[in-house]
Amino acid sequence: MASLSLPARQKRPLIGCTTYRKTADQSPPIDLFGLMPAYVEAIVAAGGVPILIPLGLSDEALQAIFERVDGLLLPGGGDIDPDFYGGEPHVSLWGIDRDRDRVEFFMARAAVARPKPLLAICRGHQVFNVALGGTLWVDVSSQMPNAIKHDHFGVHPRNYVAHHVKLQPDSRLSLCLDRDQTDVNSLHHQGIRDLAPELTAVAVAPDGLVEAVEIIGHPFAIGVQWHPENLIRDDPAMLSLFEGLVMASVQ
Numbered sequence: 001m002a003s004l005s006l007p008a009r010q011k012r013p014l015i016g017c018t019t020y021r022k023t024a025d026q027s028p029p030i031d032l033f034g035l036m037p038a039y040v041e042a043i044v045a046a047g048g049v050p051i052l053i054p055l056g057l058s059d060e061a062l063q064a065i066f067e068r069v070d071g072l073l074l075p076g077g078g079d080i081d082p083d084f085y086g087g088e089p090h091v092s093l094w095g096i097d098r099d100r101d102r103v104e105f106f107m108a109r110a111a112v113a114r115p116k117p118l119l120a121i122c123r124g125h126q127v128f129n130v131a132l133g134g135t136l137w138v139d140v141s142s143q144m145p146n147a148i149k150h151d152h153f154g155v156h157p158r159n160y161v162a163h164h165v166k167l168q169p170d171s172r173l174s175l176c177l178d179r180d181q182t183d184v185n186s187l188h189h190q191g192i193r194d195l196a197p198e199l200t201a202v203a204v205a206p207d208g209l210v211e212a213v214e215i216i217g218h219p220f221a222i223g224v225q226w227h228p229e230n231l232i233r234d235d236p237a238m239l240s241l242f243e244g245l246v247m248a249s250v251q
Helices: 037-045 059-068 098-113 123-131 172-177 236-249
Strands: 014-018 020-024 030-034 049-053 071-074 118-121 163-167 181-184 200-204 210-214 221-224
Touching (some): 014 037, 014 059, 014 098, 014 236, 037 049, 037 236, 049 059, 059 098, 071 098, 071 123, 071 236, 098 118, 098 123, 118 123, 118 236, 123 221, 163 172, 172 210, 172 221, 172 236, 221 236
Parallel strands (some): 014 049, 014 071, 071 118
Antiparallel strands (some): 020 030, 163 181, 163 200, 200 210
8 A cells, every 4th residue: 555644734633542551660669651652653654643541540531532532552562361251371471451451442342333443453453352252362372273483572673574474355454555465573472262253354374373353344443463563664564554544533
């Protein structure tokens, strides 16, 4: 897809980005809500204005935020509590935050019901599936038959291309990237097991793991298992995912 740009006088849409909890390494420690700058930079480069959504808010407050933003981004991060999809405890689980799960489930479901444009990345892709009734492999490498290595976190740079994915030719994702196969980074140990009824799988890894999903007929609702925000300098076509989100969010 050719690079998109908003008309000069077009209002730049607000893209609500969910956050995660971190602790600042100082004395005494301070708890923070955070988001990696790569997401912010990608949204800005696509013509949007990112707005961070804190955790810990009531559903009423989240609804107020949802009404004001034009689109949503669900980023990567720690694992979803397996209680939400019938999974079992596993030694590989990390970063579980049930409040973050609650906030992101709320936003994902609202974006589907409204509908409102949504881009879900890595953990966000998994949240999208679980929020709509799907399940996950709690740990792909130890549970999924014939799985390739998907977890390159901390081993290679975040833009390291780990494997290719095959795209559904007639999908919105394929049209965005203007290709039917693409190389991706891979920084996850979980993945979609049972697909949520409302989602359609539109990309798969060589081992068959679902790498991207869409909702057919929705203005823009895409989840990808990789991290396109870390690839836009090496593969400019990846920016088209953020451009698609921003363009769909223009009101």
